[in-house]
Amino acid sequence: MTVAIGDVAPDFSLPDTEGRRWSVADYDGAPATVVVFTCNHCPYALAWHDRITQVARDYAARGVRVLAVNSNDADRYPADSPEAMRERVAREDWPMPYLHDATQEVAREYGARVTPDVFVLDRQARLRYRGAPDGDYDNPRQRAEWLREALDAVLDDTILARPETKPVGCSIKWKQ
């Protein structure tokens, strides 16, 4: 299953690294929610991570919420285990919850393919943008500009010129 632009994205209930559960519906009233599938061990996810966290900080005052979701098979990839996620959050300064999708159902429902894979939802949880944070993992000066454009369009209620881009990164590690 894949969420298409304009569809209402499926809600979920996933635990963060402290065991607190989060859902899209928790943000009832938030003008925009970003769901980003990411992980600990992928160089693309790591290269874009600081840009995404900066977006979370820059847009928090405007009510934007960011949920990071790790859906990788932690049995085959221990670097993505809940414990490793917890250690990473403790070591770094995360402005967003880091959620564990142990069954991988959320990734499947969203149609996430790689890490990072970014989904921007509007106030009604309709998908308004899906794709990469920006056009070059290797260029921090791009500042996740595609994600920022999407958020600006949602917040300003304008037409998004680029609602979909190709997500680039490591394949999600599905359970076998």
Added chain:
Amino acid sequence: MREPDVELLWWEGCPSTEPAAAAVREALAELGLPNASVRMREVVTDDDAREAGFVGSPTILIDGEDLVPAAAEEQIGLSCRVYRRRDGRVSPLPDPDDLREALRRAAQRTEVTR
């Protein structure tokens, strides 16, 4: 200048194979070895990864030695490899200068012991 033996180990779940191969070929061309061959070896299964000591895609072997020797914490398996650029940034590709220097050293070597 001799032609180094270059092998690129790759896994299909990672999109950095073509950029890595292009970077190797470009570096070889800069050394005056534009026709040097680059062997491509696909790593398909966990067993393949274990057998090859594969810690991620791409892994570039020059005269049989890993361009960036695997660190102890790197796990063998099917994944994209995490490299560090010289400026500290995380990257799915090795630093181009590391690649150029390793190829230059290999090309200037007179004997290769394996």
